[in-house]
Amino acid sequence: MSEPIVRIASRGDGVTASGRHFPLTAPGDLVAPDGSITAGPHRIVPPCRHFPECGGCQLQQLDDEAFGAFVVDRVASALAAQALPLPEVLPPHISPPNSRRRASLSAERRGKQVLLGFNAEASHRIIDMRECHILRPELFALVAPLRTLMGELLGPRGNGGVRMTLSDQGPDVLLEKVDVEGLQATEALAAFAEAHSLARLALDDGYGAQTRWEPEPVTITLGGVPIALPHGAFLQATREGEEALVSAVRSAVGPARIVADLFAGLGTFALSLEGRILAAEGARDAALALKSAANRAQRQVFVDHRDLFRRPYDEKELGRFEAVVIDPPRAGAKEQIPLLARSAVPRIAYVSCNPATFARDAKALIDGGYTLNWVKPVGQFRWSTHVELAACFSR
Incomplete structure (x- = not known):
């Protein structure tokens, strides 16, 4: 007899009433005795080609109602674990989708190939980002040019990181594990920042962030007050x-x-x-x-x-x-x-x-x-x- 998925566990697996766990399922899905899944009313087609490999999302198979119920259940379950009434x-x-205004991406160069994106779930393997349904469009638009830039800055087998934040003035970008020396390289970096309308471009070679481009002070407005945005601030x-x-x-x-x-x-x-x-x-x-x-x-x-x-x-x-x-x-x-x-x-x-x-x-x-x-x-x-x-x- 088939069993329905009744809830989503904290790590994203669907759970039946008997306590069996099944990945990539949604509440209302039916699990047959042989383990095959029949889609229920809360399952949707994941919008992103990288799901479920990309670690940026774990629950794209859920509709909004089921995802909202999961968010509530996480809080309720935590309180219940402490024997506290709800x-x-x-x-x-x-x-909403495409609303994330900050992200940390990993970069790796393998010869002529350059990967840039989120890591796979519970892995250091990079999913080379070709689309994203969570990032703000202003940030995703930088992924392709940053992939090219990191390819130029990293060694043949190098790896690094990119931190992006959308500030009042536009994208604030910090490149990690890279170093740029010499006038020509520095001018090329400034040209990249200007061409892509960056608010700030900084490098971190392991000894802290060094700003290389900031035409005007970068701020974030909180409570109606513009406040200077330090590197790495929450x-x-x-x-x-x-x-x-x-x-x-x-x-x-x-x-x-x-x-x-x-x-x-x-x-x-x-x-x-x-x-x-x-x-x-x-x-x-x-x-x-x-x-x-x-x-x-x-x-x-x-x-x-x-x-x-x-x-x-x-x-x-x-x-x-x-x-x-x-x-x-x-x-x-x-x-x-x-x-x-x-x-x-x-x-x-x-x-x-x-x-x-x-x-x-x-x-x-x-x-x-x-x-x-x-x-x-x-x-x-x-x-x-x-x-x-x-x-x-x-x-």
Whole structure:
């Protein structure tokens, strides 16, 4: 008797009610006893020729309804693993196709052949990108010319990388593991940047980024404020995803006007909130960029260059705030959360890029007397198993 696929597991396999896993399936697909699959109502034809080889996407076989359900289920499953009840779940945000504004690609030269693209899933093998349904068109348009350029810069068996970010002024490109010496080569690099309307072109030969082309200072606008964009600075993957997270944080913070933004980065949330904001950030370049931008815009954002893993804020320091926004890296905020759980802060907006570490931290906050009011799942890495969220806690 055939079994239906009932859900998608965290790594992208379809799962039957009996717990059997089948790759590249969708909810509603039927699995026959011999393992053959009959497509169900939520399966679509993957739009990209590189799927499923390319590691940039894992779930292109799902329609939007099934992908949205997967994003919600990732958050619910993480909370259930910590024995936490599911709070109100707001409608998930799913970023549209061709909206990714940053990407890291791998490059390799094999004699006359040059490969440029994402790696294959769980592999160092490069999928030579000839189309892409997640990148912004402005970035994908650079793939072919960058393939030619990297072929000229890499040795016969060389490998490197390309990092691309869409800034206010256009594409910001960083080439990794390459070095350009001499006047002629430097002029050729500048000509390439000018011909392709790059906002900035930089090289990293292993000793840090060196800008080779930047006609005007490169910025990214956050909360209506242009802020200098340091090399390698964190930026939400899509503009639409950023807007969804900012809207959720504003809702969680509510009427609070004295707010701490922990792991503030460039100020995605600090510059989008009203009132007096303390922004704590451990990365020096990001902290300096945020401080300078806030001062120019005359925003009441006070920047503290502080490593919250080594020097988290204690209960007394946190007690003066009406709300706290916290957006830690994937590992969560294991050092800061116990102190936050013992604080008297009335409202907490927690933004996470890892449902598992979020659930761990949520349990500590709930054990400390907080209530998890709601969560909003966010799928800005479209067709990927990478899920983000925003959540509201109160006491």
